[in-house]
Amino acid sequence: MNAMNIGTFHIGGDLEVRRLGFGAMRLTGKGVWGPPEDIVSAQAVLRRAVELGINFIDTADVYGPGDNERLIRDTLRPYPADLVIATKGGMVRSGPATPDNHRSVIDNSEAHLRQAIEGSLRDLGVDRIDLYQLHRIDPEIPIEDTMGVLGRVQAEGKIRHIGLSAVGVEQIERARSSVEIATVQNEYNLGTRKHEDVVDYCTAHNIGFIPFYPLKIGQRAESEQLKAIAAREGVAQTGIALAWLLTRSPVIIAIPGTSSTEHLDQNAAAASNVLLSKHDMGVLDAVGGKAMA
Numbered sequence: 229m230n231a232m233n234i235g236t237f238h239i240g241g242d243l244e245v246r247r248l249g250f251g252a253m254r255l256t257g258k259g260v261w262g263p264p265e266d267i268v269s270a271q272a273v274l275r276r277a278v279e280l281g282i283n284f285i286d287t288a289d290v291y292g293p294g295d296n297e298r299l300i301r302d303t304l305r306p307y308p309a310d311l312v313i314a315t316k317g318g319m320v321r322s323g324p325a326t327p328d329n330h331r332s333v334i335d336n337s338e339a340h341l342r343q344a345i346e347g348s349l350r351d352l353g354v355d356r357i358d359l360y361q362l363h364r365i366d367p368e369i370p371i372e373d374t375m376g377v378l379g380r381v382q383a384e385g386k387i388r389h390i391g392l393s394a395v396g397v398e399q400i401e402r403a404r405s406s407v408e409i410a411t412v413q414n415e416y417n418l419g420t421r422k423h424e425d426v427v428d429y430c431t432a433h434n435i436g437f438i439p440f441y442p443l444k445i446g447q448r449a450e451s452e453q454l455k456a457i458a459a460r461e462g463v464a465q466t467g468i469a470l471a472w473l474l475t476r477s478p479v480i481i482a483i484p485g486t487s488s489t490e491h492l493d494q495n496a497a498a499a500s501n502v503l504l505s506k507h508d509m510g511v512l513d514a515v516g517g518k519a520m521a
Protein backbone atom coordinates (compact mmCIF):
# COMPACT_ATOMS: atom_id res chain seq x y z
CA MET A 229 0.00 0.00 0.00
CA ASN A 230 1.31 3.45 -0.81
CA ALA A 231 0.28 6.88 -1.93
CA MET A 232 1.56 6.37 -5.47
CA ASN A 233 -1.74 5.53 -7.10
CA ILE A 234 -3.52 8.59 -5.78
CA GLY A 235 -3.79 11.22 -8.46
CA THR A 236 -1.62 14.31 -8.49
CA PHE A 237 -2.18 18.06 -8.57
CA HIS A 238 0.21 20.66 -9.99
CA ILE A 239 0.56 23.48 -7.45
CA GLY A 240 0.87 26.77 -9.30
CA GLY A 241 0.92 24.71 -12.49
CA ASP A 242 4.43 23.36 -11.86
CA LEU A 243 4.92 21.54 -8.54
CA GLU A 244 3.38 18.09 -8.93
CA VAL A 245 2.19 16.62 -5.63
CA ARG A 246 0.21 13.51 -4.77
CA ARG A 247 -3.22 14.42 -3.52
CA LEU A 248 -2.57 12.77 -0.18
CA GLY A 249 -0.18 14.99 1.72
CA PHE A 250 0.79 15.14 5.38
CA GLY A 251 -0.15 17.80 7.93
CA ALA A 252 2.77 18.07 10.37
CA MET A 253 1.14 20.24 13.07
CA ARG A 254 0.58 17.24 15.37
CA LEU A 255 4.34 16.70 15.56
CA THR A 256 4.77 19.39 18.23
CA GLY A 257 4.35 19.59 21.98
CA LYS A 258 1.03 20.04 23.78
CA GLY A 259 -0.92 23.03 22.53
CA VAL A 260 1.19 23.09 19.32
CA TRP A 261 3.98 24.47 21.51
CA GLY A 262 7.60 23.32 21.54
CA PRO A 263 8.98 20.07 20.14
CA PRO A 264 7.07 16.77 20.31
CA GLU A 265 7.48 14.77 23.51
CA ASP A 266 8.75 11.76 21.57
CA ILE A 267 11.06 13.10 18.89
CA VAL A 268 12.13 9.63 17.70
CA SER A 269 8.58 8.56 16.89
CA ALA A 270 7.79 11.95 15.33
CA GLN A 271 10.79 11.48 13.05
CA ALA A 272 9.60 7.95 12.22
CA VAL A 273 6.24 9.40 11.11
CA LEU A 274 7.90 11.91 8.78
CA ARG A 275 10.19 9.25 7.29
CA ARG A 276 7.28 6.87 6.82
CA ALA A 277 5.31 9.58 5.02
CA VAL A 278 8.12 9.94 2.48
CA GLU A 279 8.45 6.12 2.19
CA LEU A 280 4.76 5.90 1.38
CA GLY A 281 5.25 8.26 -1.55
CA ILE A 282 3.75 11.32 0.14
CA ASN A 283 5.50 14.36 -1.35
CA PHE A 284 3.57 17.27 0.14
CA ILE A 285 4.07 18.35 3.76
CA ASP A 286 2.22 21.23 5.40
CA THR A 287 3.68 23.15 8.34
CA ALA A 288 3.72 26.72 9.72
CA ASP A 289 6.16 28.97 11.54
CA VAL A 290 3.86 29.12 14.58
CA TYR A 291 3.93 25.32 15.06
CA GLY A 292 6.45 25.31 17.88
CA PRO A 293 7.11 28.15 16.95
CA GLY A 294 9.88 27.00 14.64
CA ASP A 295 10.18 23.51 16.17
CA ASN A 296 7.97 21.86 13.54
CA GLU A 297 9.87 23.34 10.60
CA ARG A 298 13.19 22.39 12.23
CA LEU A 299 11.98 18.84 12.91
CA ILE A 300 11.15 18.46 9.20
CA ARG A 301 14.57 19.87 8.26
CA ASP A 302 16.53 17.75 10.72
CA THR A 303 14.65 14.57 9.79
CA LEU A 304 14.32 14.77 6.03
CA ARG A 305 17.32 16.74 4.76
CA PRO A 306 18.74 16.18 2.24
CA TYR A 307 15.21 16.51 0.93
CA PRO A 308 13.93 14.15 -1.76
CA ALA A 309 13.94 16.02 -5.08
CA ASP A 310 10.16 15.84 -5.48
CA LEU A 311 9.24 16.86 -1.92
CA VAL A 312 7.15 20.03 -1.69
CA ILE A 313 7.00 21.76 1.70
CA ALA A 314 4.33 24.34 2.36
CA THR A 315 4.62 26.66 5.31
CA LYS A 316 2.62 29.60 6.61
CA GLY A 317 3.23 32.97 8.19
CA GLY A 318 1.47 36.13 9.26
CA MET A 319 0.70 35.17 12.86
CA VAL A 320 2.54 35.27 16.17
CA ARG A 321 1.86 32.84 19.00
CA SER A 322 2.74 33.61 22.62
CA GLY A 323 2.20 30.27 24.36
CA PRO A 324 0.57 26.83 24.18
CA ALA A 325 -2.89 26.93 22.62
CA THR A 326 -5.85 25.79 24.70
CA PRO A 327 -9.36 25.03 23.38
CA ASP A 328 -10.55 28.51 24.35
CA ASN A 329 -7.38 30.50 23.72
CA HIS A 330 -5.23 30.08 20.62
CA ARG A 331 -2.70 32.53 22.10
CA SER A 332 -2.11 34.01 18.67
CA VAL A 333 -2.27 37.44 17.11
CA ILE A 334 -2.31 38.21 13.41
CA ASP A 335 0.49 40.36 12.01
CA ASN A 336 0.71 40.88 8.26
CA SER A 337 3.02 43.90 8.48
CA GLU A 338 5.86 43.90 5.96
CA ALA A 339 8.43 43.89 8.77
CA HIS A 340 6.89 40.82 10.38
CA LEU A 341 6.33 38.91 7.12
CA ARG A 342 9.90 39.50 5.99
CA GLN A 343 11.27 38.39 9.35
CA ALA A 344 8.97 35.32 9.33
CA ILE A 345 10.03 34.31 5.82
CA GLU A 346 13.71 34.59 6.74
CA GLY A 347 12.98 32.45 9.82
CA SER A 348 11.18 29.78 7.76
CA LEU A 349 13.97 29.69 5.16
CA ARG A 350 16.45 29.07 7.96
CA ASP A 351 14.30 26.63 9.95
CA LEU A 352 13.37 24.59 6.87
CA GLY A 353 16.93 24.78 5.55
CA VAL A 354 15.91 25.85 2.05
CA ASP A 355 16.87 28.68 -0.33
CA ARG A 356 13.31 29.14 -1.49
CA ILE A 357 9.98 28.19 0.11
CA ASP A 358 7.89 26.08 -2.29
CA LEU A 359 4.51 27.35 -1.09
CA TYR A 360 4.10 30.25 1.34
CA GLN A 361 0.61 30.55 2.74
CA LEU A 362 -0.70 33.63 4.49
CA HIS A 363 -1.95 31.99 7.70
CA ARG A 364 -4.60 34.61 8.43
CA ILE A 365 -5.56 37.90 6.81
CA ASP A 366 -4.86 40.91 9.02
CA PRO A 367 -8.05 42.97 9.33
CA GLU A 368 -5.89 46.07 9.85
CA ILE A 369 -4.13 45.81 6.47
CA PRO A 370 -5.76 45.70 3.00
CA ILE A 371 -5.13 42.28 1.49
CA GLU A 372 -3.83 43.92 -1.69
CA ASP A 373 -1.00 45.49 0.36
CA THR A 374 -0.11 42.16 1.97
CA MET A 375 -0.12 40.45 -1.42
CA GLY A 376 2.13 43.27 -2.67
CA VAL A 377 4.67 42.32 0.00
CA LEU A 378 4.47 38.60 -0.80
CA GLY A 379 4.70 39.39 -4.53
CA ARG A 380 7.91 41.33 -3.94
CA VAL A 381 9.40 38.53 -1.83
CA GLN A 382 8.42 36.12 -4.60
CA ALA A 383 10.17 38.32 -7.18
CA GLU A 384 13.26 38.24 -4.93
CA GLY A 385 13.21 34.44 -5.31
CA LYS A 386 12.50 33.58 -1.66
CA ILE A 387 9.11 32.01 -2.21
CA ARG A 388 7.92 30.07 -5.22
CA HIS A 389 4.13 30.12 -4.85
CA ILE A 390 1.68 32.04 -2.70
CA GLY A 391 -1.31 30.54 -0.89
CA LEU A 392 -4.04 31.78 1.44
CA SER A 393 -5.67 30.31 4.53
CA ALA A 394 -9.07 30.81 6.14
CA VAL A 395 -10.53 32.95 3.36
CA GLY A 396 -13.75 33.51 1.44
CA VAL A 397 -14.22 33.86 -2.32
CA GLU A 398 -14.21 37.66 -2.25
CA GLN A 399 -10.87 37.72 -0.42
CA ILE A 400 -9.38 35.25 -2.90
CA GLU A 401 -10.51 37.45 -5.78
CA ARG A 402 -8.99 40.55 -4.19
CA ALA A 403 -5.72 38.71 -3.57
CA ARG A 404 -5.66 37.41 -7.16
CA SER A 405 -5.88 40.96 -8.47
CA SER A 406 -2.28 41.48 -7.22
CA VAL A 407 -0.59 38.06 -7.38
CA GLU A 408 -1.14 34.48 -8.56
CA ILE A 409 -2.79 32.44 -5.82
CA ALA A 410 -1.73 28.80 -6.08
CA THR A 411 -3.66 27.33 -3.12
CA VAL A 412 -6.28 27.98 -0.49
CA GLN A 413 -6.30 26.22 2.89
CA ASN A 414 -9.62 26.35 4.76
CA GLU A 415 -11.34 24.20 7.34
CA TYR A 416 -13.42 21.69 5.40
CA ASN A 417 -14.46 18.09 5.93
CA LEU A 418 -17.44 15.78 5.64
CA GLY A 419 -19.14 17.54 8.53
CA THR A 420 -17.90 21.13 8.17
CA ARG A 421 -19.17 22.43 4.88
CA LYS A 422 -19.32 26.20 5.13
CA HIS A 423 -16.68 26.61 2.42
CA GLU A 424 -18.48 24.73 -0.38
CA ASP A 425 -18.40 27.92 -2.47
CA VAL A 426 -14.62 28.21 -1.99
CA VAL A 427 -14.10 24.57 -3.05
CA ASP A 428 -16.19 25.22 -6.17
CA TYR A 429 -14.31 28.46 -6.91
CA CYS A 430 -10.92 26.75 -6.54
CA THR A 431 -12.07 23.87 -8.73
CA ALA A 432 -13.22 26.28 -11.46
CA HIS A 433 -9.92 28.21 -11.35
CA ASN A 434 -7.58 25.23 -10.84
CA ILE A 435 -6.40 26.57 -7.48
CA GLY A 436 -5.30 23.83 -5.05
CA PHE A 437 -7.70 23.46 -2.12
CA ILE A 438 -6.09 22.10 1.05
CA PRO A 439 -8.76 21.25 3.62
CA PHE A 440 -7.59 21.60 7.19
CA TYR A 441 -9.02 19.37 9.94
CA PRO A 442 -9.84 16.84 7.19
CA LEU A 443 -10.67 14.08 9.70
CA LYS A 444 -12.48 16.16 12.32
CA ILE A 445 -15.96 14.84 11.57
CA GLY A 446 -17.11 14.68 15.20
CA GLN A 447 -20.28 12.75 15.95
CA ARG A 448 -20.94 12.20 12.25
CA ALA A 449 -18.44 9.32 12.58
CA GLU A 450 -21.26 7.49 14.39
CA SER A 451 -23.65 7.71 11.44
CA GLU A 452 -24.91 4.23 10.47
CA GLN A 453 -24.61 5.04 6.73
CA LEU A 454 -20.99 6.12 7.16
CA LYS A 455 -20.22 3.03 9.24
CA ALA A 456 -21.80 0.80 6.56
CA ILE A 457 -19.64 2.26 3.78
CA ALA A 458 -16.55 2.00 6.01
CA ALA A 459 -17.33 -1.66 6.78
CA ARG A 460 -17.88 -2.44 3.07
CA GLU A 461 -14.49 -0.89 2.22
CA GLY A 462 -12.74 -2.42 5.24
CA VAL A 463 -11.50 0.93 6.60
CA ALA A 464 -12.22 3.17 9.58
CA GLN A 465 -14.71 6.03 9.23
CA THR A 466 -11.75 8.45 8.99
CA GLY A 467 -10.71 6.59 5.81
CA ILE A 468 -14.07 7.31 4.26
CA ALA A 469 -13.87 10.97 5.33
CA LEU A 470 -10.55 11.13 3.50
CA ALA A 471 -11.82 9.35 0.38
CA TRP A 472 -14.84 11.66 0.35
CA LEU A 473 -12.53 14.71 0.23
CA LEU A 474 -10.40 13.27 -2.57
CA THR A 475 -13.51 12.45 -4.58
CA ARG A 476 -15.14 15.83 -3.90
CA SER A 477 -12.80 17.77 -6.23
CA PRO A 478 -9.66 17.05 -8.28
CA VAL A 479 -8.02 20.19 -6.83
CA ILE A 480 -8.22 18.90 -3.25
CA ILE A 481 -4.95 17.92 -1.58
CA ALA A 482 -5.73 16.24 1.75
CA ILE A 483 -3.31 16.73 4.66
CA PRO A 484 -4.48 14.47 7.48
CA GLY A 485 -2.33 14.87 10.56
CA THR A 486 -1.14 12.08 12.79
CA SER A 487 1.56 11.32 15.30
CA SER A 488 1.33 7.57 14.63
CA THR A 489 2.89 5.54 11.80
CA GLU A 490 0.01 3.08 12.12
CA HIS A 491 -2.59 5.78 11.46
CA LEU A 492 -0.44 7.16 8.66
CA ASP A 493 -0.44 3.73 6.99
CA GLN A 494 -4.21 3.48 7.44
CA ASN A 495 -4.75 6.91 5.92
CA ALA A 496 -2.54 6.12 2.91
CA ALA A 497 -4.32 2.78 2.41
CA ALA A 498 -7.76 4.40 2.54
CA ALA A 499 -6.76 7.22 0.21
CA SER A 500 -5.26 4.71 -2.26
CA ASN A 501 -7.86 1.98 -2.17
CA VAL A 502 -11.31 3.35 -1.41
CA LEU A 503 -13.39 4.13 -4.45
CA LEU A 504 -16.61 5.98 -3.76
CA SER A 505 -19.48 5.82 -6.26
CA LYS A 506 -21.74 8.72 -7.11
CA HIS A 507 -24.36 7.03 -4.94
CA ASP A 508 -21.91 6.82 -1.99
CA MET A 509 -21.12 10.51 -2.40
CA GLY A 510 -24.84 11.32 -2.25
CA VAL A 511 -25.26 9.25 0.90
CA LEU A 512 -22.21 10.88 2.50
CA ASP A 513 -23.34 14.36 1.48
CA ALA A 514 -26.53 13.72 3.41
CA VAL A 515 -24.53 12.38 6.40
CA GLY A 516 -22.38 15.51 6.33
CA GLY A 517 -25.43 17.73 6.11
CA LYS A 518 -24.73 19.39 2.76
CA ALA A 519 -28.27 20.71 2.65
CA MET A 520 -27.60 22.60 5.88
CA ALA A 521 -24.17 23.91 4.85
Ligand SMILES: NC(=O)c1ccc[n+]([C@@H]2O[C@H](COP(=O)([O-])OP(=O)(O)OC[C@H]3O[C@@H](n4cnc5c(N)ncnc54)[C@H](OP(=O)(O)O)[C@@H]3O)[C@@H](O)[C@H]2O)c1
Nearest residue numbers: 251252253286393440441442443444484485486487491494
Ligand atom coordinates in the same frame (compact mmCIF):
# COMPACT_ATOMS: atom_id res chain seq x y z
N1 LIG B 1 -4.45 26.71 8.12
C1 LIG B 1 -4.81 26.56 9.38
O1 LIG B 1 -5.20 27.51 10.06
C2 LIG B 1 -4.75 25.18 9.98
C3 LIG B 1 -5.45 24.89 11.19
C4 LIG B 1 -5.38 23.60 11.68
C5 LIG B 1 -4.66 22.62 11.01
N2 LIG B 1 -3.98 22.94 9.86
C6 LIG B 1 -3.24 21.92 9.08
O2 LIG B 1 -4.08 20.80 8.88
C7 LIG B 1 -3.38 19.61 9.24
C8 LIG B 1 -4.37 18.56 9.70
O3 LIG B 1 -5.06 19.02 10.84
P1 LIG B 1 -5.15 18.21 12.21
O4 LIG B 1 -4.00 17.28 12.33
O5 LIG B 1 -5.38 19.21 13.28
O6 LIG B 1 -6.53 17.44 12.07
P2 LIG B 1 -6.98 16.12 11.29
O7 LIG B 1 -6.00 15.74 10.25
O8 LIG B 1 -8.39 16.32 10.88
O9 LIG B 1 -7.02 15.04 12.45
C9 LIG B 1 -5.89 14.67 13.17
C10 LIG B 1 -6.39 13.81 14.34
O10 LIG B 1 -6.92 12.60 13.82
C11 LIG B 1 -6.22 11.50 14.40
N3 LIG B 1 -6.02 10.50 13.33
C12 LIG B 1 -5.28 10.63 12.21
N4 LIG B 1 -5.36 9.50 11.47
C13 LIG B 1 -6.17 8.65 12.14
C14 LIG B 1 -6.63 7.34 11.89
N5 LIG B 1 -6.27 6.66 10.80
N6 LIG B 1 -7.45 6.77 12.80
C15 LIG B 1 -7.82 7.42 13.93
N7 LIG B 1 -7.42 8.68 14.23
C16 LIG B 1 -6.59 9.29 13.33
C17 LIG B 1 -4.94 12.04 14.95
O11 LIG B 1 -4.53 11.33 16.12
P3 LIG B 1 -3.20 10.45 16.15
O12 LIG B 1 -2.05 11.40 16.28
O13 LIG B 1 -3.39 9.58 17.34
O14 LIG B 1 -3.17 9.67 14.87
C18 LIG B 1 -5.33 13.47 15.31
O15 LIG B 1 -5.91 13.49 16.61
C19 LIG B 1 -2.41 20.08 10.32
O16 LIG B 1 -1.33 19.21 10.47
C20 LIG B 1 -1.99 21.42 9.79
O17 LIG B 1 -0.93 21.23 8.86
C21 LIG B 1 -4.04 24.19 9.35
